[in-house]
Amino acid sequence: MDxxxxxxxxxxxxxxxxxxxxxxxxxRWSLLIIRDAMDGATxxxxxxxxxxxxxxxxxxxxxxxxxxxxLDKSADTDGRRHTYRxxxxxxxxxxxxxxxxxxxxxxxxxxxxxxxxxxxxxxxELPELLPLGQDGAPLSAAASRVRRSRPGE
Amino acid sequence: MDxxxxxxxxxxxxxxxxxxxxxxxxxRWSLLIIRDAMDGATxxxxxxxxxxxxxxxxxxxxxxxxxxxxLDKSADTDGRRHTYRxxxxxxxxxxxxxxxxxxxxxxxxxxxxxxxxxxxxxxxELPELLPLGQDGAPLSAAASRVRRSRPGE
DNA sequence: CAGATAGGTTGCAAAACGCAACTCATCTGA
DNA sequence: TCAGATGAGTTGCGTTTTGCAACCTATCTG
Numbered sequence: 312m313d314x315x316x317x318x319x320x321x322x323x324x325x326x327x328x329x330x331x332x333x334x335x336x337x338x339r340w341s342l343l344i345i346r347d348a349m350d351g352a353t354x355x356x357x358x359x360x361x362x363x364x365x366x367x368x369x370x371x372x373x374x375x376x377x378x379x380x381x382l383d384k385s386a387d388t389d390g391r392r393h394t395y396r397x398x399x400x401x402x403x404x405x406x407x408x409x410x411x412x413x414x415x416x417x418x419x420x421x422x423x424x425x426x427x428x429x430x431x432x433x434x435x436e437l438p439e440l441l442p443l444g445q446d447g448a449p450l451s452a453a454a455s456r457v458r459r460s461r462p463g464e
Numbered sequence: 465m466d467x468x469x470x471x472x473x474x475x476x477x478x479x480x481x482x483x484x485x486x487x488x489x490x491x492r493w494s495l496l497i498i499r500d501a502m503d504g505a506t507x508x509x510x511x512x513x514x515x516x517x518x519x520x521x522x523x524x525x526x527x528x529x530x531x532x533x534x535l536d537k538s539a540d541t542d543g544r545r546h547t548y549r550x551x552x553x554x555x556x557x558x559x560x561x562x563x564x565x566x567x568x569x570x571x572x573x574x575x576x577x578x579x580x581x582x583x584x585x586x587x588x589e590l591p592e593l594l595p596l597g598q599d600g601a602p603l604s605a606a607a608s609r610v611r612r613s614r615p616g617e
Numbered sequence: 618c619a620g621a622t623a624g625g626t627t628g629c630a631a632a633a634c635g636c637a638a639c640t641c642a643t644c645t646g647a
Numbered sequence: 648t649c650a651g652a653t654g655a656g657t658t659g660c661g662t663t664t665t666g667c668a669a670c671c672t673a674t675c676t677g
Binding site (some may be wrong): 507508509512519520522523542544545546 | 624
Binding site (some may be wrong): 314323324326327328329330331332333335337338339342344349350362380388396397400402403404405406407408409410411412413414415416417418419420421423424426427428429430431432434435436437438440441442443444445450451452453455456457458459460461 | 467475477479480481482483484485486490491493495496499502503504515533540550553555556557558559560561562563564565566567568569570571572573574575578579580581582583584585587588589590591593594595596597598603604605606607608609610611612613614
């Protein structure tokens with residue numbers, strides 16, 4: 312991993328972890344590439360087939376994700392295939408993908424509209440992901456606040 | 465809320481909740497607007513000041529977020545101010561914002577680099593958000609899979 | 618009533634995106 | 648062995664989206 316952005320660009324909000332994450336994966340395609348990588352996609356062609364993304368854009372996104380330590384690219388023994396795999400940091404985005412998925416299930420579908428479902432290895436749906444406080448009680452945005460970093464902290 | 469995209473556009477992947485959520489808020493600014501709304505920002509000027517976003521883009525993003533039922537816009541008694549507030553669906557994005565924040569803290573900062581911290585109303589940091597299985601044990605991407613929706617399901 | 622403040626809109630240039638066609642290397646079957 | 652087929656891109660070009668700066672309009676304040 313390379314805790315930095317491309318040369319010539321700068322963080323939108325350097326002190327905020329939310330903003331840095333958005334700078335790294337907050338575009339139309341990166342999160343969907345990561346979603347498909349978690350679902351077993353490993354090759355350029357497979358990502359292209361699943362996403363219907365323009366090929367030059369896919370090339371660029373895969374390169375960026377590799378640069379930022381989210382995907383790892385390796386040449387197959389095969390000779391013509393390449394294999395993209397999630398790094399540990401990439402796999403750690405699972406929580407984020409689950410959060411996006413659960414919000415979408417709750418708010419982006421009509422009640423009767425079908426959608427894909429994330430299940431564990433025994434086919435059971437996942438419980439709802441919920442931020443908790445130190446005391447174990449659910450925590451809302453209203454009950455939390457951002458403590459800004461001071462220079463020299 | 466209006467479970468639909470703007471007229472003329474279509475979902476990137478209609479059956480996937482992750483993709484629908486990304487279609488709604490997966491751009492450079494929407495999530496940061498939501499972050500600041502959770503941190504108390506309510507006016508056009510305040511969002512503009514905090515984010516340094518171009519004014520026409522901010523106008524567009526606020527309009528879209530209102531259209532999609534994430535923000536609510538109301539005229540202040542004051543007469544010149546408008547107030548933007550998170551709807552219930554908007555507040556429900558707290559989990560997603562926390563997931564993005566925690567990933568950023570773990571992977572987008574050098575060990576000694578300072579960053580802002582999300583704390584509860586007593587100033588204590590939040591525990592790590594972690595997807596669990598039905599049995600209560602932590603679940604990884606590798607131990608889960610996507611069950612696709614079949615037409616008519 | 619002359620600023621200041623809030624919340625925009627408009628025009629124009631730059632960057633990002635999308636499509637289709639082309640390249641190039643390896644593999645596969647006749 | 649050589650004519651496709653496959654995988655992984657690259658290139659050109661037109662369309663969209665962004666970003667910046669200037670402008671506009673309504674309300675409030677001294």
